[in-house]
Amino acid sequence: MRRRTFLSSLPAGALLAGAGSVAAQTGGSSRREQTQHAVASPRPADPYADVGIGDRVTGPKFVGRSTVWGANGAAATAHPAATLIGLDTLRRGGSAIDAAIAINAALGFLEPTANGIGGDAFGLMWDPAQKKVVGFNGSGNSPRGLSLATARSKAGPDGYLPRYGAVTVNVPGTVDAWWSAHQRYGKLPWKDVLIPVAELCEQGVPVPEVIAWYLERNMAGFDRASAQIEENDNRKKVYRPHGRTPKTGEVFANPDLGRTYRLIAEGGRDAFYDGAIADHIERYFKRIGGWMTRADLAAHRTEWVEPLMTTYRGVEVYSLGPNTQGLSTNQILNICEQFDLKGMGFQSAASIHVQAEAKRLAFEDRARYFADERFAKAPTAWLNSKEYAAERARLINPNRVMDRVFPGDAPTQGDTTYFSVADKDGMMVSWIQSNYRGMGSGLTPDGPDGGTLGFMFQDRGELFALTDGHPNVYAPGKRPFHTIIPGFACKDGEPWMAYGVMGGGMQPQGQAQIIINMVDYGLDPQQAGDSPRWQHYGSSEPTGQSAEGVGKLHLESGVPEATKQQLTAMGWDLGPPDGGFGGYQNVMKQINAQGRWTYGAATEMRKDGNALAY
Template identity: 55%
Template sequence: MDRRTFLSSLPVAATALPMVGSPLAAQARPAASTASGSDFGNRPDIHAGDRTAGASFATRSMAYGHNGAVGAAHPLAVLAGVETLKRGGSAVDAAIAVNACLGFLEPVSCGIGGDCYAMLWDPKLGMVVGLAGSGRSPRSLSLATVRSRATAGIIPAFNSVSVSVPGAVDAWWTLHERYGRLKWADLFEPAIAVAKEGAPVPEIIAANLKRELNRAAGPNSKAEEKENALRLFAPSGETPAAGETFRNPDLARTYRLIAEGGRDAFYEGPVADTIHAYLQRIGGFLTKADLAAHRSEWTTPLFVNYRGVDVHAIGANTQGIATLQMLNILEKFDMKGAGFQTALSLHLQASAKRLAFEDRARFYADPDFAKVPTDWLLSKDYAALRAELIRPDRMPEPVFPGEAPGHGDTTYFTVADKDGMMVSWIQSNFRGLGSGLVPDGLGFMLQNRGQLFSLEEGHPNLYAPGKRPFQTIIPGFATRAGQPWMSFGVMGGDMQPQGQTQIIVNRVDYGLDAQAAGDSPRWYHEGSSQSMSEDDPGMTSKGELHVESGVPEATKAGLVERGWIVTPTVGDYGRYHCIERRGHGTERVYAAASEMRADGIALAY
């Protein structure tokens, strides 16, 4: 169907939901300015108005429904997901439709040039299932060549040496083969329609697009490498401002090829041919043979039990187990007794992060190439040893990884359907738009995930041809008593495990509902022994503990007293969506929560 038919087919209540004042959706609060540019919008001392029910700091109510729910970073993508569910699609069908729309609507965070991971509750199997859609490095690219392109031991982000095989489309195809109900081609119709006709750009996406294009196609880029990116995202010389319409007919044509030809159109057909020819022309390394060899991987997620809640994570070459390590450590402390948003509570959480991230820097890698001591890292005994390093009155300093026995942008969304399937889905280009490299006429940028390889000799994440790089993107899932509870995620580089941990602590220890748990002021600790980019040299001793303006002043002072370098920062503390399942059988109710710091919404019906 075309976009007009798609939008007109929605019920009046659904199309009206993004309006101000709706109980199911609200406009994102700008961090530093209003849409009109008035200085009156830059008032961090002014917070959301009073609520008559729920947490005082909550920005909106959750969306409730019996039949399905969708939460994502753009309202039009959410509507596409809801409409897919209403046409009889599964949660996976709806997730593919959402992701395809977001590749156009939110190109600064995702796209078919990137990778994709998913966890889902399979109601027939009665268990959480995982899929890793992570591409490998080019087989023709040697370690010596990568080192020759590096600066101070860091692989450049905006260069063909950082390009790895895009895994998203194969992940979609693999999930659809097992769980899809609607025809593959039908899932792309909403995205094709909106990419052709265009859509107004929301505030947060507009600001991020301008910033990231300046980085990806900046003065250090070669003319032949940045011309396609500039033509695509800034055809008039500037990226679209908030409220201006953006179109991408090239991406619409690429989606049509994938809709008609399946995953083979991308990895072995015309899309692969174009990617190969473009990279050969600019001196890149990824080839059609690399694309053709790619396959996604089904995986059984790892989990730890945190005070009666099983929290799941995909282990293979991701930072997912960092969330689990942090929770294992925090379980050793009386977090409820520490108090909500107190200095002690944030101190314990940030201390657990520092310890877990040192293990992340030392051990996490592609298990096909390195022996990752996962069982040991996730053991309760090891967590107890790490917890002993945390004092209540002083930040742990210095911190080291354990001795093993013998800024990043992403989109996260979640979907649930009438049969009880819940999907937690995350997809990313890595550095905002990605590598800066846009293959001729395809309408998307290739990812630069390969920047996260290590160049340190002997490191498990050392670059090698045909290897999957360490991944930051991680979906989240939690179960209770063997039943699904929450499909959730927090986007944004190494904020992801920190944000996931805060959500679980807020829900389990402090009893907040799904919306209030996300609206609660967040913290973000920056710094570890693992460098994430040229702008992040890694641990500089204590790092910095960033806190949102909503954190109480007494809490900030208490953190400083404990030795933390506290930096109140208005900025990106991750973007969150969640679907909670309440009740079972005919009494099942979905409660969907969305992020007030960004442009998206959550809907249920």
């Protein structure tokens, strides 16, 4: 059986050189094929392979830049232009939510390899008025007209849903998430938030290096899979306007998306879900033989939810419950709290061993229980408890990898782009948004006058199971299991960090590593993100795939050689760096002994973005 794991990735075939590994598209939440890949042309030998990072006068040697500090607002995103548009929104009097909407809309144009209004969104935020963390679930349902029997008829030879095409498309939740959040927390007029982004789409922006690399490979992947995609011309019009994708530094524009943003700016969420855009979407799916209708779109609503909370050595860590994997972050930390990671040492084999084993245990529960809770209720309180974590921690052998792990036996009971932004009033927003597998389903809807709507639909429906009795089994009007999760942490009831690590199954692993790096090892936000990361593949998955032995533990180049040797001796099967270690952003609030509080912003050195504060 073909093995599939959840990671923000390119379509199979975008391979790094030498090691033959797949480069993960860490901007969006997607899945990676580990055993069968269409081989791309290998990269030439790296002439800089033996050259290390330059020396800085302060901080650890592995850190590439300083945390950015400001007193009035901050933003950290995966593209410099998105960060700038976020700060501009704040400086025009907008709230952190206004800035978040503008940033997300901008990234849908600037970083289409990771997100867009054809996908879903989730958020955690500090509400200064309520003095609490609040969250929303902006994921959409499967089409009402698509039955389980029809979905099964579209399954591939491996028995699972395909990675592209109309059967994978659910109702996009992003625009309604913008609208719902703006209704609660917006300060600027709705139109004033979106029109500057529409203008950006029309003017165009030079494409940075990483996004250009992923865009070329995403489009090549769609070309290889074109037979399973019902319509291929529209995506080429938008993302390959001159017969090829734009190269690094070339200006790319998307006037079709700018026109769609103008319609949304004028008509609000109804323009997308129950107006002109919805009509175009319904006609498009009727033309290509899909299932999405205007009625499916009109019925969608964002759900405001109570976040789950655990503590890690006194820090309050918040996550979103199922249908997301946010609970996995809490579980990993709850298990790791049972061990003295600080005493084991930073980047030591003992510390990484415990963290990776905690991940393996948490992910078996993820595969067993996580789904749309309107259809299958997970035992979240039990899974999130310290008592259960202590029980699971006792399964970890400090000297040897566990041969096999299983989900817990519940008591009887009745992949993405990520960014952080904060404003002068103390609101802090942790926001994540994705089309799932890199750019999504391959389907870009028709627009007016022979054009397109300028965005691609997500393929999140790929994550449904097709097995009877599975909590995540496909059903009409159901939300699939979701990999994208925002993160938020508080200290003593006050906001501390709006943070996240994008990239499918890397997300809970990466979020846990950020918290551990800062709490156990005393790193600041930028240092915690620049630190070498690990990622484990091979756990059971919510689509029904079973675990494969101990799986494979991938380590970045900066992990010490002695650590790698010790992990091998413990029984770990180590994999090389594969580009799949996530994309991190963070805005931290610091309480100062003298003067007012300030924000520290950090960004991902593995991507194109930056962090700014003022």
